[in-house]
Amino acid sequence: MQFTDSHCHLDDIVFREQLPSLLAQCAKLAINRIIVPAISPDNFDNVLTIAKRYHNKPIQLHACLGIHPWFLDGLNNVHLEQLTAKVTLEKSNIIAIGETGIDGANIKRSDEPIKELAKQQHFFDCQLNLAKQNDLPVIIHHRQSHQYIVPMLKQYKLARSGVIHGFSGSYQQAKDYLDLGFKLGIGSTITYSRAKKTINTVKRLPLESLVLETDAPSMPLSPEVMGTEVKSKEFMAKEAISQEVATNSPINLIKIFNVLTTIRTESSEEIAEQLEHNIEQVFFT
Numbered sequence: 238m239q240f241t242d243s244h245c246h247l248d249d250i251v252f253r254e255q256l257p258s259l260l261a262q263c264a265k266l267a268i269n270r271i272i273v274p275a276i277s278p279d280n281f282d283n284v285l286t287i288a289k290r291y292h293n294k295p296i297q298l299h300a301c302l303g304i305h306p307w308f309l310d311g312l313n314n315v316h317l318e319q320l321t322a323k324v325t326l327e328k329s330n331i332i333a334i335g336e337t338g339i340d341g342a343n344i345k346r347s348d349e350p351i352k353e354l355a356k357q358q359h360f361f362d363c364q365l366n367l368a369k370q371n372d373l374p375v376i377i378h379h380r381q382s383h384q385y386i387v388p389m390l391k392q393y394k395l396a397r398s399g400v401i402h403g404f405s406g407s408y409q410q411a412k413d414y415l416d417l418g419f420k421l422g423i424g425s426t427i428t429y430s431r432a433k434k435t436i437n438t439v440k441r442l443p444l445e446s447l448v449l450e451t452d453a454p455s456m457p458l459s460p461e462v463m464g465t466e467v468k469s470k471e472f473m474a475k476e477a478i479s480q481e482v483a484t485n486s487p488i489n490l491i492k493i494f495n496v497l498t499t500i501r502t503e504s505s506e507e508i509a510e511q512l513e514h515n516i517e518q519v520f521f522t
C-alpha cells in the first residue's frame with residue numbers, strides 16, 4: 238500500500254527543523270507523496286523551495302499556489318496579479334491552484350460581513366479563473382460556505398476539477414461536489430466520533446470520490462484516535478515516529494486511513510489502491 242497526503246502545510250515553521258527526519262518517517266510509512274498548498278504571497282517562495290528541494294527524495298513533494306480566504310487582510314488586486322505572474326512563471330513546478338475558497342464563519346464574525354463576503358468571492362473567483370486559464374485543478378477551503386461555493390463551481394465548470402479539502406457535511410452537499418467532478422479531502426474530522434453526519438456521508442459515498450489529507454499542522458486528530466494503538470502493519474513502524482512533532486503531522490495520515498477502513502466495507506488494500514488512483518486522476522493526468 239502507498240499513500241498520498243493531499244493537503245499538508247509542510248512549509249510551516251513548526252516542521253522546518255525536523256523536515257528531513259519527518260520525510261524519512263513518511264517514507265517508512267509508505268506516505269510517498271505530499272501535496273503542499275500555499276496560503277498567501279508570503280509563503281509562495283517557501284512552498285516552491287521545499288517542493289523543489291525534496292522533489293523526489295526521500296518522497297515526492299508537490300507545490301500549489303493560491304491565496305487562502307483567512308489571509309486576505311491587506312491584500313488587493315496587486316496580490317492577485319502577483320499570484321497570476323507566479324503561476325505563469327512556475328507552471329511546470331506546481332500541480333494545482335490552492336488553497337482558495339470561502340470561509341462562512343469568518344464572514345459571520347466580520348464587522349462588515351457583506352464586504353468580507355464580497356472580498357472572499359472576488360479572490361475565489363479570480364483563482365477559479367486562473368485554474369481554468371492554466372488547466373489546473375483547484376484545492377478548495379470550505380467552512381459553513383457550501384451555499385457560496387457550489388454556484389461558483391457550477392459557473393466555472395472546471396475540466397480538471399479538484400479537491401474540496403477537509404470535507405465535512407451531508408451526503409447531499411457531498412453529492413453536489415461529486416456531480417461537478419470534485420473529490421473530497423478526508424481528514425481528521427472522521428476521527429471524532431461526534432462528527433456523525435460527516436462519518437455517515439463518508440460511509441455512503443463512492444470510494445472513487447475520496448482522497449486523504451492531514452492539513453497538518455492544523456486540524457489535530459481526536460485524542461481518542463491519537464491515544465489508540467492501531468495495529469495495522471504500516472503502523473508497526475510507529476517506533477520511528479517522533480513525538481515532538483506538534484499537534485498534527487503528515488505521519489498521522491495512516492491513522493486517518495485506519496479510521497477510514499473502519500468506516501468502509503472494502504478491504505484496506507482496495508481502499509488504499511483506489512485512493513491513490515483518485516489522486517492520480519485529479520493531479521497527475
Ligand SMILES: [Zn+2]
Nearest residue numbers: 244246336452
Ligand atoms: Zn489547509
